[in-house]
Amino acid sequence: xxxxxxxxxxxxxxxxxxxxxxxxxxxxxxxxxxxxxxxxxxxxxxxxxxxxxxxxxxxxxxxxxxxxxxxxxxxxxxxxxxxxxxxxxxxxxxxxxxxxxxxxxxxxxxxxxxxxxxxxxxxxxxxxxxxxxxxxxxxxxxxxxxxxxxxxxxxxxxxxxxxxxxxxxxxxxxxxxxxxxxxxxxxxxxxxxxxxxxxxxxxxxxxxxxxxxxxxxxxxxxxxxxxxxxxxxxxxxxxxxxxxxxxxxxxxxxxxxxxxxxxxxxxxxxxxxxxxxxxxxxxxxxxxxxxxxxxxxxxxxxxxxxxxxxxxxxxxxxxxxxxxxxxxxxxxxxxxxxxxxxxxxxxxxxxxxxxxxxxxxxxxxxxxxxxxxxxxxxxxxxxxxxxxxxxxxxxxxxxxxxxxxxxxxxxxxxxxxxxxxxxxxxxxxxxxxxxxxxxxxxxxxxxxxxxxxxxxxxxxxxxxxxxxxxxxxxxxxxxxxxxxxxxxxxxxxxxxxxxxxxxxxxxxxxxxxxxxxxxxxxxxxxxxxxxxxxxxxxxxxxxxxxxxxxxxxxxxxxxxxxxxxxxxxxxxxxxxxxxxxxxxxxxxxxxxxxxxxxxxxxxxxxxxxxxxxxxxxxxxxxxxxxxxxxxxxxxxxxxxxxxxxxxxxxxxxxxxxxxxxxxx
Amino acid sequence: xxxxxxxxxxxxxxxxxxxxxxxxxxxxxxxxxxxxxxxxxxxxxxxxxxxxxxxxxxxxxxxxxxx
Numbered sequence: 169x170x171x172x173x174x175x176x177x178x179x180x181x182x183x184x185x186x187x188x189x190x191x192x193x194x195x196x197x198x199x200x201x202x203x204x205x206x207x208x209x210x211x212x213x214x215x216x217x218x219x220x221x222x223x224x225x226x227x228x229x230x231x232x233x234x235x236x237x238x239x240x241x242x243x244x245x246x247x248x249x250x251x252x253x254x255x256x257x258x259x260x261x262x263x264x265x266x267x268x269x270x271x272x273x274x275x276x277x278x279x280x281x282x283x284x285x286x287x288x289x290x291x292x293x294x295x296x297x298x299x300x301x302x303x304x305x306x307x308x309x310x311x312x313x314x315x316x317x318x319x320x321x322x323x324x325x326x327x328x329x330x331x332x333x334x335x336x337x338x339x340x341x342x343x344x345x346x347x348x349x350x351x352x353x354x355x356x357x358x359x360x361x362x363x364x365x366x367x368x369x370x371x372x373x374x375x376x377x378x379x380x381x382x383x384x385x386x387x388x389x390x391x392x393x394x395x396x397x398x399x400x401x402x403x404x405x406x407x408x409x410x411x412x413x414x415x416x417x418x419x420x421x422x423x424x425x426x427x428x429x430x431x432x433x434x435x436x437x438x439x440x441x442x443x444x445x446x447x448x449x450x451x452x453x454x455x456x457x458x459x460x461x462x463x464x465x466x467x468x469x470x471x472x473x474x475x476x477x478x479x480x481x482x483x484x485x486x487x488x489x490x491x492x493x494x495x496x497x498x499x500x501x502x503x504x505x506x507x508x509x510x511x512x513x514x515x516x517x518x519x520x521x522x523x524x525x526x527x528x529x530x531x532x533x534x535x536x537x538x539x540x541x542x543x544x545x546x547x548x549x550x551x552x553x554x555x556x557x558x559x560x561x562x563x564x565x566x567x568x569x570x571x572x573x574x575x576x577x578x579x580x581x582x583x584x585x586x587x588x589x590x591x592x593x594x595x596x597x598x599x600x601x602x603x604x605x606x607x608x609x610x611x612x613x614x615x616x617x618x619x620x621x622x623x624x625x626x627x628x629x630x631x632x633x634x635x636x637x638x639x640x641x642x643x644x645x646x647x648x649x650x651x652x653x654x655x656x657x658x659x660x661x662x663x664x665x666x667x668x669x670x671x672x673x674x675x676x677x678x679x680x681x682x683x684x685x686x687x688x689x690x691x692x693x694x695x696x697x698x699x700x701x702x703x704x705x706x707x708x709x710x711x712x713x714x715x716x717x718x719x720x721x722x723x724x725x726x727x728x729x730x731x732x733x734x735x736x737x738x739x740x741x742x743x744x745x746x747x748x749x750x751x752x753x754x755x756x757x758x759x760x761x762x763x764x765x766x767x768x769x770x771x772x773x774x775x776x777x778x779x780x781x782x783x784x785x786x787x788x789x790x791x792x793x794x795x796x797x798x799x800x801x802x803x804x805x806x807x808x809x810x811x812x813x814x815x816x817x818x819x820x821x822x823x824x825x826x827x828x829x830x831x832x
Numbered sequence: 833x834x835x836x837x838x839x840x841x842x843x844x845x846x847x848x849x850x851x852x853x854x855x856x857x858x859x860x861x862x863x864x865x866x867x868x869x870x871x872x873x874x875x876x877x878x879x880x881x882x883x884x885x886x887x888x889x890x891x892x893x894x895x896x897x898x899x
Contacts, residue, residue: 177855181848188844192835199834217837361837368841372881376874384866599863601855601871605848 172319172595178604185369185608189350189615192361196354203647206355207627208275209467213357217364218473219480222464224363227370228308228617229610232492236593237586239496240512241407242434243395243419244831245426246496247489252447254485255824257455258478259817265456266465266813267802268698270474271793275466277459278632284697284794286705286785287636292712294632296686297459298625302658303679305621306665312614313340313666318516319591319607340666343611347618348659352652356467356627359619363464366612371484373602373609374491380597381498385505394501395419402434405500405512406584419497422831436729436755445761449768453691460624471802475813482820486827499589510596513588514549514581521548526573534561547577555580622658629654677742685723688764689715689771696775701788701795704779711775718770722763725750836892842885849878 204210213221238246274280278297282290316339324335333341350358385391396416403410418425418433425433426442455461455478465477502510524546532539539560544551559576562568568576594606630651639646669676693712696703727738727745729752738745744759753759792798804812852875856863863871 175855177851180851184844184847184851188840192837192840195835357834361835361840364837365841365844368845368881372845372874372878376870380866380868380870383868597865597870599855599865599871600859601852601863602865602874605852605874 172591172603172607173321174604174607175600177601178607181601181604182608182611185365185612186346188365189346189362189612190353192365193350193353193358196357196361200353200355200357201648203630203644203651204275205357206648206651207623207630208463209356209360211467212469213360213467215468215473215476216480217360218464218468218477220367220484221360221363222461222477223481223485224367224370224613224616225461225464225620227367227488227613228620229613230308230311230617232370232610232613233311233587233590235489235492236496236499236590239493240405240500240586240589241496243399243497244489244493245418245422245433245435246493247422247831248426248442248446250485250489251422251824251828252442253451254455255482255820256447257451258482258485259820260452261456261462261465262475262478262482262813263817264796265694265698266475266478267471267799268794268796269462269466270468270471271799271802275631276627277457277462278628280794281693281697281708282632282636284786284791285703285708288709289693289705289712290632290636292709293690294628294636296683298628298633300683300686301460301621301625301628302661303665303676303683305618305625305658305662307669307676307680308614308617308621309340309344309662310666310669312343312611313337314670315591315610315614316343336670340663343615344618344659344663347615347622348656351619351622351659352655355651356463356623359616359623360464360467362612362619363616366609366616367484369605369609369612371491373606374495376602377593377597377606378491378495378498381495381502381593384508384597385498385501391498391501392420394504395497397504398500405503406582407434419500420831422828424832430754430758435757436753437758437761441758441761441765445765449688449691449764450761452695453687453764453768457690457694459628460620463624463627472804472807472811472813475802476811476816479813479816479820486820486824495593496586496589499593510592511579512584512586513592514578514583515585517547517549517578517581521546522574522577525577526570529556529560529563529573529577532560534564536560543577547581550582551577552580552582618659618662622655622662625658626651626654629658674742681723681742684760684763685716685719685767688719688767692768692771692775696772696779697795699796700776700779701791701797702779702784703775704782704784705786706782707775707777707779710778711771714774715767715771719763719767721747722766723759724748726753726759726762728753728756728759836889838885838889838892842882842887842889844882845878845885846882849875849880849882851875852878 200206202210235246269280272280272283274283278290278294281293313336317335322335324338326333326338350362382388382391398405399414399416399418402408402412402414414434415425415432426435426437426439430436430438465474468474468477499512502508503512525543528539528543528546532542540551540553540556543556559573559580562576563573594603598606630647634650635647689712692715693708697708723744724747725745727743727749731739731743731745732749732752733739738749743756753762788798804814809815852871856869856871856875859871863869
């Protein structure tokens with residue numbers, strides 16, 4: 169991406185947003201007096217606010233960028249991550265699980281695990297979650313700082329205390345500083361409020377871009393037609409090796425390509441992996457046990473509000489593919505229309521490399537076939553041979569200016585950077601003003617991603633690690649103080665992780681891989697804990713461990729197609745298969761889904777068997793309010809029908825099924 | 833808790849809406865995107881949205897919000 173030119177109005181909008189966010193923190197600070205005000209919002213926030221925050225906490229900027237990229241790469245099938253991979257789990261959380269989380273008076277998911285099972289289960293969950301949140305917020309801030317460095321025109325360079333700070337460092341520290349200020353002032357409430365603000369920014373900032381893109385592309389029918397061309401020839405967009413074709417509707421229907429098997433859809437998945445792996449294990453594991461989102465529901469002011477939180481969140485969630493996946497589909501449709509002059513941006517190439525390549529083109533003669541290689545080497549990326557040949561011919565026929573040649577080189581790069589799809593659309597369609605709004609929305613979601621993780625981190629640390637093991641029985645003022653200290657520590661650790669992420673991309677891949685292993689089985693533990701009173705602490709702990717070990721082993725013996733060379737050796741060990749090759753999956757997504765299914769099954773069976781072999785340590789009386797069969801059913805009869813969670817949940821599921829049929 | 837979030841939302845989007853309208857008045861052709869003066873249209877939408885939020889906040893101040 170080339171730097172974007174921002175006008176005064178864009179900067180004003182950006183500054184206004186930061187001012188409002190800090191202002192919210194500053195006003196809220198007056199009401200934050202205890203550790204529970206700070207860390208859990210003292211269970212006082214209205215339902216629609218917790219609902220939107222619940223949805224927005226998951227709507228990180230990486231999600232926005234990634235969803236648009238996937239919309240282009242896979243088409244509408246990506247909506248499975250919403251209609252299969254989110255809505256059912258959100259309804260389940262609201263109707264069946266929230267009564268235990270909220271009713272048990274637990275302040276966090278690990279604390280619930282302690283009440284239901286024992287300390288080791290809590291410690292395992294709390295520790296892994298705490299480390300994960302810090303890395304997640306570090307990765308998010310690293311991406312933000314990189315984005316700003318590429319986007320904004322200023323080249324900053326300062327010396328501070330003998331250390332050199334470039335643009336990247338300054339953006340990183342300023343943005344982290346803003347987050348630190350407002351979280352430190354208003355605690356969880358601050359984070360939740362800014363998430364709601366961010367939600368509206370995203371909706372109101374992206375909606376006009378989607379509309380303009382759709383209009384430019386000639387409407388939905390025209391997009392649909394163009395996507396048929398994409399599906400039948402994906403290699404034109406560097407999506408698949410030449411020779412791979414899909415059915416014409418592969419980009420425009422959600423289920424048909426998936427039902428036709430992994431080879432018939434660009435995701436490379438089969439229906440069972442989608443329904444069970446994504447729709448059940450991964451989705452329920454995330455939405456029902458991840459404290460980052462569950463914390464939003466726990467901050468609601470009463471049981472009904474807590475149960476309705478995920479349901480309110482599910483309403484916008486259902487329609488979000490329109491806002492986040494559709495832009496990607498529009499982009500690739502536009503790229504397939506020759507008269508639009510749009511291409512999916514190629515990877516960033518340094519200006520120095522462009523200069524070298526321009527010289528190479530200038531020196532080349534049309535008959536010289538080696539020139540193509542020289543040009544490609546100068547650019548440092550793969551180039552389209554025919555396009556370079558045409559360019560050289562064009563320059564020989566009539567003198568081209570350097571900038572024309574550079575444009576030609578840009579267009580002949582044979583790689584697409586799908587992650588910059590969303591930015592390229594903003595740049596194409598937003599005039600000054602609207603651009604400020606849309607970019608601020610993106611920025612806001614990076615920052616609230618950090619705030620969300622840090623507020624989850626400080627609660628887990630203070631209540632589940634510090635109070636539980638290091639300093640029990642202190643005054644509330646002490647924990648309040650600790651909560652604030654650990655917020656600062658959390659931000660500093662995040663910055664540290666951002667630097668790790670900047671330096672060692674591989675380290676981050678490994679870390680995310682490991683968290684994939686840790687998270688995969690947790691839903692089995694939670695499910696058995698809530699719905700089977702016979703599940704014991706020992707069973708849960710070793711079951712969870714077995715699940716984690718299971719997913720690690722699974723990864724070591726499987727890999728993806730394309731990661732095996734002709735001699736049958738695995739190329740990249742990060743993609744698995746380093747201990748031997750048992751199964752080769754058609755895509756990484758398929759490998760992930762099946763890994764989750766495998767880990768869940770191991771954890772489920774191990775927990776059941778070990779529980780049956782061990783003694784229960786908690787009596788029925790102790791498990792009251794924690795296990796389904798021992799808890800009085802929540803009575804909804806006093807509520808108007810439209811406020812009852814099971815009723816809303818049923819309506820949502822029906823709506824979701826209808827959506828699946830519309831885009832079948 | 834304390835602050836009704838509709839205040840900041842309402843104020844901020846009214847402000848952004850007003851900024852877009854100013855830009856649409858002085859920016860001339862640079863406002864056009866796919867043939868639409870989008871800053872004008874969207875400025876009005878944001879102003880209406882901001883006003884509705886503020887209206888909600890004002891009404892919420894008189895009657896304490898219920899569950």
